[in-house]
Amino acid sequence: MKKLILSATVLFLMSSKVVACSWYDPDYEYFNLFTQSIIKDKTYLPFLHTLSNRFYGHEHFEIPSENIESWQKFFGNNLSYVETQTLVEKIPMNDLNSFKKGNSGNTILSKLGSYQKYAEAIDYLIEAKYLEPFMRINYVESPDSFYFTPEQNDKNATKLDYAKTVSALTSLYNAAKNPEIKLRYGYQLVRFNHYTRNYEASTQAFKKYVKPLQLKTAPYFLALDQLAGAQRGLKMTGEANWNFFQVFKNSKSRKESAFISMQLTDSASFNNLLKRAQTPEDKNMAYFLLGYEDYSNPILMMEKMYDNDPNSEILKVLAARSVNELERSYLPIYFNAPTKGNSKANSADQKTSDTVKDKVEISEVSFWQKIKNFFNNLFSSNKNESSPKGSGQSDDQLLNNPNRIPFYTQNQVYGSDDKSANFINDFENLTSKIKEKSADEFWQITDAYLSFLKKDYEKSKETLDQIKTTNPEYLTQINRMKMLNDIVSQPEINSGFEDHLMKDYKDFFAVKVPKKETDSLAENYGYDEYSQPSTNDFLRDILANRYFIQGDDAKSFLMNNQLSDLRYNPNLDLTKKLEVFCNKKDKTNFEKEIIAKNINEVGNPEAFFNVIYGDFAIRSADFASAKKYYEKGEQFSGLPLPEGRYDYATDDYKKYTDASKLYNGFNNISGLIFGHNVWESYQSDAAQSMKAEDFVNQFPQIKSNMTKLELATAVLDLQKIGNGKDEKGAKANQLIGNLLYNTSILGYFRQVFVMDFDNANGGKYYFGTTDSPFQYYYKNYSNNVFIKPDNFDLAVSFYNKALTNSNDHEQKARILFQMASAEQGKYYQYEANNSPEINYDDPDYSKKQEDYMKNMASTKNTKYRTYFAELKKNYVQTQTSKALQTSCSYYDYFMKKN
Template sequence: MKKYILSLAVLSLLYTKTEACAWSDPDYEYFNLFTQSIIKDKSYLPFLHSYSTRFYTDFKASQIPDENIDAWKKFFNNQLNYAETDYLVNKMNINDLNALKKGTPTNQLLIKLGAGFYQKYSEAIDYLIEAKYLEPYMRINYVESPDSFYYGGPQNAKNATQLDYSKTIAALTSLYNAAKNPEIKQRYGYQLVRFNHYTRNYDAAAQAFKTYVEPIRLKGAPYIMALDQLAGAQRGLGMNSDANWNFFQVFKDSRSRKESAFVSMKLSDTASFNNILKRAGTNEEKNMAYFLLGYEDFNNPIPIMEKMFDINPDSEILKLMAVRSINELERSYLPIYYYNNNDNNSAVQTNSNKNSDQSKAETAEEPKKEELSFWQKIVRFFKRLFGIKDKTPEEAKADQSDAELLDNPDRIPVFTKNNYWYDEKTKDFLDDLEKFTNKTKEKSKDEYWQIADAYLKFLKKEYKESTEILNDIQTSNPEYQEQIKRMKVLNDIVSQPKIDAEYEDHLMKDYAEYFVDKPEPKKDSTENNNYDYYGAVPSTKDFLKDVLANRYFLQGEDGKSFLMNNTLSDLQYNPNSNLVKSVEEFYRKPNKTQFEEQIIAKNINSVGNIDAFFAVIYGDRAMRQADFEKAKSYYAKAQSFTGIPRSEWNYDANKQTPLKYASNVYNGFSNISDLVFGHNVWESYQSSENESMEADDYSSFPFIKPTMNKLELADALIQLKKIGAGKDGKSATANQLIGNLLYNTSILGYYRQLFVMDIDNSNGGKYDFWSTDRSTPYQYYYKNFTNTTFIEPDNFNLAITYYKKALETSANNEQKARVLFQMASAEQGKYYQYEAKNPSKVSYSDPQYSEKSDAYQKNLDQIKNQKYRTYFAMLKTQYAQTETAKSLMGSCSYFSYFMK
């Protein structure tokens, strides 16, 4: 199973569509629906599953009790609680203890304990005073290698060698001999072992353990701590096998030192494990040894789990192995990202279709027309005869039966070839783990195994069986109860075929806590409050939102699907028409359910005037389709538009605030220069418009103002269109100007931002030549919408149509040359679209990669020259001698190359 660790590094390179230019943390890429930390023995929390760090860290340190504090608490006859004991032992100032010894305590805890506390526990207090004196020095002296790559900095930290060795040993020995209480005596022995270890007197440390610790014959916390130091000294002596064994004992017996003991064992090979296994005398030791082997193993853990089961099916570490395996499966079955694989032209391909791609044609081919069968032709004939219309995709989605919805392969949770983790071995592993869990729940008394079995059924989409198991579980464990409750909710929602108003009422009545936002809890000041670079970890709430978003998507309710994971203002990034229409329909829907109002509609955030916001998107789309009359009707409703909703950093308020547009800056509606009707003098989006663009002759068209808003622009185009219906030179110029505007606002034009809800022409996903044949690139719900750009492609034929009219009616060869060059530029856009739809299918691993790639490129060049150089050829053969053509040769290197 661990093979996925390696694959994740590779997969991160493939996330460019969804996580472009962002760091990614694999522990933020699953929903954690099965809470790992419900294991009862919290000392094993560091060994839960994590990809980000060597040890799991998503828990409070206080969840793992320290056996040393428990030992002191017991020593003081439970007069102090755990927190007070921890404060006394680890945090109280040495001066406070000395004051207690003198009978003049000032610390509030010591005052509360009373004057008799020292008389009763004088040996213990004296020991703590000595321990607190030594503690700042109790670290090994770091000696930097002369070949060290990194500079360690000045070594100012205190270490054990800064104490007088002879005096310290003499003092500790004297205190040891004077102590009457065996536990306190053993603690002084621990200090002797530790001091010798940290001064690198390894032989003396080993001897001190034999002389001062072992004879006491107590195996509590002081013994474990001393054994930890002995193992460190044995490592220093090169006694690696003995060191590993003693660290193993610390790992087995300690609760708070398991992680450090595991690291200290340095189990880097199978032989190290086998040595421990050979020395294991009890079932507990054997079980623990198998756990260590299974934890470090990079293969299927079930054979190791079988051995652990044979020893003790109730073992807590067996549960730990199972929960790690379940977490691995969840990451494979329920990824937070899904990838399209039904579209061979899609920009992102999955592992599952890469191999099949290699068998397809490896050279670009021209698109073929759909060939209808005889039967299809008959069906179409009768449909037309009786006026029967095919259902739209939206109508087809809405008319699906419950069975169709339940059988839809794109439902989630899903383990299909639509995620990068797809692997038949993983599917087999789920079956094997389910068999093991089934067997174990019959033997073990712990309800954990029933919960695990129910969750595995959930992953297999056996929701009814999962719920039946959960209903039969009787437990008083609050963590188990919470997990059971959550899984019942998951089974209910995921198994529901259709989300209608009645079911939405059920969600709000019974499961509101999983959808309603709660205020952020205050963080414990004692815990790590560092800023979380990756944001919130995906949760059950996020998963359920995704499930519902996908249900709405499959049901044809795209607006609701979109707003489950996005805000209204996000539409600006991908304003494709069908989705915008569906979102608007939801916005205007009367009598929304409580769920729709509180959970979905809350994402209709501030975009200024909402009606104007929609009107601008619709008007822009109409402009891209050259439907100027429709565009004007929409823009007339958008005059209260205050700007595309963007944010900027407010340094005074130290936060993001809505962007305030200057009065003379383009804001998505106003301040459009008349240069939009001109032509570019050189290809530079970064240059100012006066450098990149040049005006054509507008003198005959006074309605073209130097600066316009979109309503005025649409009106000017309508007037140009009327004039263009004529047959004179003025009509030729009118058509040329319309063609210019359509080209200049296309993906290739300087003003490409005007009709795609963008504020400038800087590069970005909006200006990709998308290659999907679908009306939308979304196979699933609209999660991460702003990271997956899609805008309906430009129709360059519209600009070419107006240029053709100008060419036909113009009598001026210079004008014709200019028009032909513009037509050639638009034709270049058509070629780019064709190229994007026909990417190379040659695999990098193909031994003939270079030859096949060259053949692919040669074929592309041939198609380009045969089908997408029509107007360049006309310009070359008919108007090469014009001043315009000569000027273009000086400013356009490609045209110059073509002419030569």
């Protein structure tokens, strides 16, 4: 199933900001190693950084309501928070009336004692529960509205009798003796008038019934929220914003709604808030809102907040958001290679371009780090044996390698055309100042983390070691950071350090149990549930990167992939290194328990590797070597096969009745692999698309159904026959040419030597330069497009031998057409590797594109139509040529051209 979606997933995974798919979540695109939620005031959690939702963390926490806490206190803390919430929000009005009459059996109400003890409160709750279903503003559809909004609930405040409701609430307000209950009736009067759009009456109700009580408890801010809404209805924007601002500042559970209600659409709105703000706390709150809304670079706002109050809690929120913003650029879940082709650079004397140096922050090995490394090596039992000869690079060379992750990568700002800004140096300077004036260890932790992102691990460690705290969240973050510094600062991952990983950090490398697929897209298309990246994943990326730059390719591959992933893009050099690692007898515990766990699902590994070697050999026309490898690969378990295939003719998915007769990577290869195309249709059965050569019965070596070993044996026999200069030798060479063409990217049997089970389109069938695209590690190996390009000249060389030794004009015409087809493949490769770099916004785009097309057409006709030209010149009268004109439209076009 993975193969069927490969082309789409390649585009998705190679893009850092893709938002078209409903299951895409930008908060899953970085490793989240700094826990934002360690801020002490949890009421500000919704305003931490997130790109997935309007506010942060709704799936993780619920902020306690100060209204429920106020009721809890009112009832003398006889009820728990949950019980109080049930009483206020869920217990039916009938139960309260029964309690009032003395016959309720409700267990929560029984804890309050008698009705008389809390009579005013129970009466208020009865009235509130009566009103609550109607307490919403009536929605009025705009006559110009494009969409029709169906009525979801016909109950709203206008459904109540206005005069009777106001009279009842006023009477109850006047009768109440307890100021807290009186305040709640006042809140109901303000709210009711607001929701009936009697905005002026709502503001008067606040002045008359709420303000005189001079209580700034939870009901007061509920009423203030409603007052601000009424002021918004009266177009009193400045007053409304200020009152919503007060709710935002003082309410715990209504910060989100107050923030949304504020209309801070321009600098004037913020300036009005700042003018009215008298205290440092108010000013910092206003600066926070400005920094929250305009988030390209938050340092300016943080500087102003620091000047007002370095101990401000809201300043920590903006700082946590800033760390998270930087994390998204320093710790992406995938580092894209910036250049085309093979960018792998792990040689000791690699020279780095100035451009790369400017982008990558390079760390020197500190004096203490060198001492630590010395003792690690001194007491290591295996010294530097993680690879047969070690990396051959010094600590300085390894640490200064420009491909050493993590480093800053500029990303597209989510939902914008802007690029992310790297403000880490200014941020570090600010945190250094704040931690000197603030007693909260948060700033030391932040400072240490910024040093970690900048690769100044020694400074980060020193800062962490100085922190004294008992805060459990802080301690968790500190311990994680100490571990990260320890691992990420290690120049080379040798056997001694692997022993250290197993001893001290083994739990971080535990394999996660896959979550159950719940997403419908995942179920239909084979995606695993898009799970949150973890510290485990980050450490695996780090080690995969370290192994990569020190030359331990096999271990780098297996840190991020399973061995079975190799079949999606077989790579000869990597295969050899993986075979060496798999056969290694003296693996360290880390290699055995962590890395080798990913040697999976390939059956006999030796057979698996030898089939890959055989495939590469036969594609290179080294048939003798191919036979030797296939002899060692006979125990190959085969590729995992699908349950069925899509039938384009019937537009239906058909299940296979007997999969044992299908090609599985080694068995069931049709003898038509030596034939030629009748027509080009990859979806049709082989018998419809392919035809055996008329003379194939002269070669009994070719069976109708073969294994790869039988195929290699047959080709070797054909090669020997082809050494002859006679007609049979010509035919043998033609068959070999057919085999090489038919198993190329253009051939019907193109899957046979690339570890695929059918010829359906996918990542392997790519004409461009396909060297390894990996520069930092082998992560997402199966979702990258690369494989050794076809050498069409090999097929042409065998066809040339056939052409030279054949005296049959009909056969020569067929051979020349096959050679022309191979030459077409060479052109496609040339075209793919010479695509124009023209921007769509270039004012001369059309002309440049036209010039490019003319140049490509000229090149094609002068350099890649050699055999078509010879066919037209010397063989136009053959029956083969005439038949080809009816079956190949392009050939017909070429033959009719002047």
